[in-house]
Amino acid sequence: MINYYFLLKLAYNGTNYSGWVIQKKQKTIQGCLNKAIKNVIKSDEFRTIGASKTDAGVHALDQKVWLQTQFKPNLSGFMAGVNKALPSDIRIIEIIEVNEEFHVRNTFEKIYKYQINNGEYDLLSENWTNFYNRQKLCLEELRKYAELFVGIHDFFAFSGLSLEEKEQINTNREIKSILVEEESNNNFAFYFKAKGFIRYQIRTIVQTILALCENKITIDFVKDSLEGIFVKKMPYRANPKGLILLEISYGGEFKSMII
DSSP: OOOEEEEEEEEEOGGGSSOSSOOTTSOOHHHHHHHHHHHHHSOOOEEEEESSOOOTTOEEEEEEEEEEESSOOOHHHHHHHHHHHSOTTEEEEEEEEEOTTOOTTOOSEEEEEEEEEOSSOOGGGGGGSEEOOSSOOOHHHHHHHHGGGSEEEEOGGGSSOOHHHHTTSOOEEEEEEEEEEEEETTEEEEEEEESOOOTTHHHHHHHHHHHHHTTSSOHHHHHHHHTTOOOSOOOOOOOGGGEEEEEEEOOGGGGGGBO
């Protein structure tokens, strides 16, 4: 049997979903996408795999999804049909055909953005921004603390992994950069860039930075945790609604995999 392979660029508001991955008795992004595809092709003979397993409440503007089918659809018509069948807060932005050698999780780089509103409460941005009013934040202080996490470190203490999972998953990871900007008056954005991230890593780092600003913990404690000195997990995790998957990119060989 001949199979065909496609790469979808997917955008979604994660507010009303229990994350990307299909779960029993839960409303998920992958579950809704699969349901919409099945509605269009009238068959369940297909597979989808996401490049990033975003958590409940997390948003995406560039989730990449691998799709395998047993027929070759008209791509523009197929995308229009699936989008019509999808909820209004999930959309396919683009679809291209790729060859069988393409692996959606073999990413070159992922960029996430975390948004904090440190000013007046804004109902219009509520679902996309973490409202923080404990104290006024300082851009230079946020940048100083963010630099602690750049480079290669042991991020186990800043993850959602169990000790058993640590035995199977390498927690020594590299964060290429964390750019912190004040994008408007009292609205701050963290831009995280890396090949990949561990479960809850970004949200734990953001909340740890806020804990440093509040003098709840010391820089030395964070540095020791990043060296793997402590097995105890960091007890901080920022609200998922402020996190957005902005971009997923692939290496130079990607163009050769497009049909």
